[in-house]
Amino acid sequence: MLKIFLLLFCSVNSFSFAATTDAFLQCLSTCKITNHKLANITYTPKSTNYTIVLQDYIRNSRFNTSKLRKPIAIVTPLEESQVQETVKCAKKVGLLLKIRSGGHDYEGLSYTSKTPFAILDMFNLRSVEINISAETAWVQAGATLGELYYKIWEKSKVHAFPAGVCTTLGVGGHFSGGGYGNMLRKYGVSIDNVVDAKIVDAKGRILDRKGMGEDLFWAIRGGGGASFGVILSYKIKLVPVPPVVTVFNVPKTLEENATDIVHQWQYIADKVDNDFFLRVFLQPVPGRSNGSTTVKASFIALFLGDANKLVSILNEKFPELGLEKKDCREMSWIKSTLFWAFFPDETPETALLNRKNKFVNSFKMKSDYVKTPIPKDGLQGAFKKMIKSGNILMMFNPYGGKMSEISESETAFPHRAGNIYKIQYLQYWGQGGAALDKKNINLQKNFYSYMTPFVSKNPREAFLNYRDIDIGSAENDCNAYDQAKVYGVKYFKNNFDRLVKVKTEFDPENFFRNEQSIPPLAKATREDKISSMV
Numbered sequence: 356m357l358k359i360f361l362l363l364f365c366s367v368n369s370f371s372f373a374a375t376t377d378a379f380l381q382c383l384s385t386c387k388i389t390n391h392k393l394a395n396i397t398y399t400p401k402s403t404n405y406t407i408v409l410q411d412y413i414r415n416s417r418f419n420t421s422k423l424r425k426p427i428a429i430v431t432p433l434e435e436s437q438v439q440e441t442v443k444c445a446k447k448v449g450l451l452l453k454i455r456s457g458g459h460d461y462e463g464l465s466y467t468s469k470t471p472f473a474i475l476d477m478f479n480l481r482s483v484e485i486n487i488s489a490e491t492a493w494v495q496a497g498a499t500l501g502e503l504y505y506k507i508w509e510k511s512k513v514h515a516f517p518a519g520v521c522t523t524l525g526v527g528g529h530f531s532g533g534g535y536g537n538m539l540r541k542y543g544v545s546i547d548n549v550v551d552a553k554i555v556d557a558k559g560r561i562l563d564r565k566g567m568g569e570d571l572f573w574a575i576r577g578g579g580g581a582s583f584g585v586i587l588s589y590k591i592k593l594v595p596v597p598p599v600v601t602v603f604n605v606p607k608t609l610e611e612n613a614t615d616i617v618h619q620w621q622y623i624a625d626k627v628d629n630d631f632f633l634r635v636f637l638q639p640v641p642g643r644s645n646g647s648t649t650v651k652a653s654f655i656a657l658f659l660g661d662a663n664k665l666v667s668i669l670n671e672k673f674p675e676l677g678l679e680k681k682d683c684r685e686m687s688w689i690k691s692t693l694f695w696a697f698f699p700d701e702t703p704e705t706a707l708l709n710r711k712n713k714f715v716n717s718f719k720m721k722s723d724y725v726k727t728p729i730p731k732d733g734l735q736g737a738f739k740k741m742i743k744s745g746n747i748l749m750m751f752n753p754y755g756g757k758m759s760e761i762s763e764s765e766t767a768f769p770h771r772a773g774n775i776y777k778i779q780y781l782q783y784w785g786q787g788g789a790a791l792d793k794k795n796i797n798l799q800k801n802f803y804s805y806m807t808p809f810v811s812k813n814p815r816e817a818f819l820n821y822r823d824i825d826i827g828s829a830e831n832d833c834n835a836y837d838q839a840k841v842y843g844v845k846y847f848k849n850n851f852d853r854l855v856k857v858k859t860e861f862d863p864e865n866f867f868r869n870e871q872s873i874p875p876l877a878k879a880t881r882e883d884k885i886s887s888m889v
């Protein structure tokens with residue numbers, strides 16, 4: 356009896372009836388958005404620029420193919436009220452909305468779907484309003500990190516913001532997933548420096564922190580945006596940086612004892628002075644003899660201080676690297692953002708305003724957290740496999756410092772104390788069709804499986820911003836909670852159930868969803884699950 360009730364309830368809840376473009380556009384044109392304005396902001400497959408607008412913010416060539424289902428419409432609001440109307444109309448006609456800000460989702464979830472959908476594209480909403488005397492800024496979701504960094508620099512040479520190194524990332528997706536960057540040991544992740552936000556909820560209301568309350572505000576700091584509403588903007592607290600910072604990029608191959616040095620790095624990376632961020636980028640490269648391959652470990656650093664101090668600290672704590680002052684370069688913080696984003700040396704600051712991504716590739720990423728140093732033979736085994744693969748790369752990103760001072764439940768982002776570093780597995784290849792995609796993805800799955808004994812367990816943690824569809828996905832049905840729990844505890848650890856509670860309160864009908872979103876509890880099971888969750 357209960358089961359039948361559940362099934363009925365769920366089928367109503369699953370938006371299975373066909374939504375038409377006409378009904379959606381008709382609705383938009385009859386609400387506050389006038390026809391004139393509507394024409395400016397909506398694209399359907401019949402529109403001249405539909406394909407351009409769709410492809411403009413596709414960052415992974417794997418999903419840049421005519422083989423995937425296309426959105427029935429792309430709405431590109433110029434005003435916040437148009438976001439509200441878009442949400443209300445999509446909800447009214449039962450149409451799935453995918454929200455896109457910078458389009459970097461590793462699995463393309465912001466612009467693809469197996470079921471009919473429209474894209475709400477935020478690229479026009481990208482103002483950055485900085486108040487230097489208050490040391491705060493309101494940043495709209497469609498702004499890129501490069502725009503944010505540039506606009507801070509225009510106002511002050513000694514302020515900055517801790518966020519990612521790729522300058523085309525969108526604030527909407529990047530911050531809501533946590534926002535990892537090279538100042539996290541000093542200042543935490545982006546959301547640790549967010550003080551307010553504006554969101555359009557499932558009822559179409561615009562809510563700020565006060566209006567949404569602390570639970571929802573907690574959820575959109577690390578729990579991802581797409582489950583809870585459309586994030587319009589975040590208010591951030593700027594952080595101080597010295598006028599001169601220092602960077603270096605020192606490569607060591609296996610022949611130059613890279614294995615020993617990387618091994619030793621694990622004992623200092625999370626413990627050295629918080630002004631240091633010293634990452635290791637590992638890649639297979641051609642060796643010295645013809646036809647051979649080695650692994651190059653690039654030690655890449657940002658130090659919030661000058662070169663003399665850097666060298667003296669590092670030579671005491673990490674003499675194995677053999678760092679010399681000539682390896683170091685002093686520069687302004689803004690120049691360091693260009694260095695970290697791999698721009699050539701003399702690139703002007705205005706390059707940060709370029710919203711186009713330089714790299715056009717198919718890629719696949721995964722992540723892991725390391726809590727005890729990987730033994731030397733473990734590293735050696737990994738390097739052998741990288742060489743054999745030819746295209747599997749690893750980035751070791753240190754934690755510790757400020758990250759260890761913030762509790763796991765402070766925000767929805769849970770990866771805090773106890774992590775030495777996070778591994779990002781990276782694999783790039785040219786557009787080669789489904790067979791090549793599959794071959795590479797399987798290669799990486801195999802590598803990930805090799806790494807199992809060396810990384811976090813129960814759960815094997817993963818970083819939401821490095822979205823990985825292989826760790827689980829959920830349908831919009833009655834089993835959603837159990838399906839979502841599989842990836843949910845990896846991304847959010849013990850915060851998962853609180854995220855479900857917030858979701859159930861703000862979006863019980865699961866209007867905002869994707870393949871890896873937070874599900875609401877189905878009505879019939881809500882009360883006992885919630886009471887068991889307290």
Ligand SMILES: Cc1cc2nc3c(=O)[nH]c(=O)nc-3n(C[C@H](O)[C@H](O)[C@H](O)COP(=O)(O)OP(=O)(O)OC[C@H]3O[C@@H](n4cnc5c(N)ncnc54)[C@H](O)[C@@H]3O)c2cc1C
Binds near residue numbers: 457521525586587
């Ligand atoms: C080249 C590259 C470099 C990267 N470097 C870093 C890095 O240094 N540090 C790091 O932490 N991550 C990094 N990432 C990952 C990046 O942070 C995530 O992919 C992030 O989600 C991108 O945000 P976006 O707005 O560009 O992406 P989108 O694809 O637009 O969005 C990503 C997700 O957020 C949702 N979303 C987007 N906007 C909104 C909104 N306004 N409201 C609600 N939900 C929204 C989308 O629906 C989707 O689920 C990198 C990614 C790439 C491709």
Ligand SMILES: *[C@@H]1O[C@H](CO)[C@@H](O)[C@H](O)[C@H]1NC(C)=O
Binds near residue numbers: 391394395433
């Ligand atoms: C809206 O479209 C009209 C023409 O249809 C154009 O003149 C106007 O500049 C557009 N406005 C914006 C903000 O794109």
Ligand SMILES: *[C@@H]1O[C@H](CO)[C@@H](O)[C@H](O)[C@H]1NC(C)=O
Binds near residue numbers: 403404
């Ligand atoms: C289509 O895009 C081009 C290039 O960006 C632009 O010049 C043109 O005005 C656009 N046309 C329409 C109808 O939006």
Ligand SMILES: *[C@@H]1O[C@H](CO)[C@@H](O)[C@H](O)[C@H]1NC(C)=O
Binds near residue numbers: 413419
């Ligand atoms: C997507 O395809 C278009 C047209 O072929 C191309 O211009 C664009 O660079 C591609 N983008 C990516 C990320 O592959």
Ligand SMILES: *[C@@H]1O[C@H](CO)[C@@H](O)[C@H](O)[C@H]1NC(C)=O
Binds near residue numbers: 486487488489
């Ligand atoms: C900037 O912040 C200060 C201090 O909080 C405040 O008095 C001032 O009004 C703000 N300026 C703007 C333009 O919002």
Ligand SMILES: *[C@@H]1O[C@H](CO)[C@@H](O)[C@H](O)[C@H]1NC(C)=O
Binds near residue numbers: 610611
């Ligand atoms: C590698 O380590 C060995 C033993 O510690 C040492 O003798 C050798 O000089 C090192 N090689 C390089 C290139 O640093």
Ligand SMILES: *[C@@H]1O[C@H](CO)[C@@H](O)[C@H](O)[C@H]1NC(C)=O
Binds near residue numbers: 643644645
């Ligand atoms: C490597 O191979 C090229 C031709 O393939 C040859 O010209 C070169 O001398 C070789 N170098 C070494 C170090 O063997």
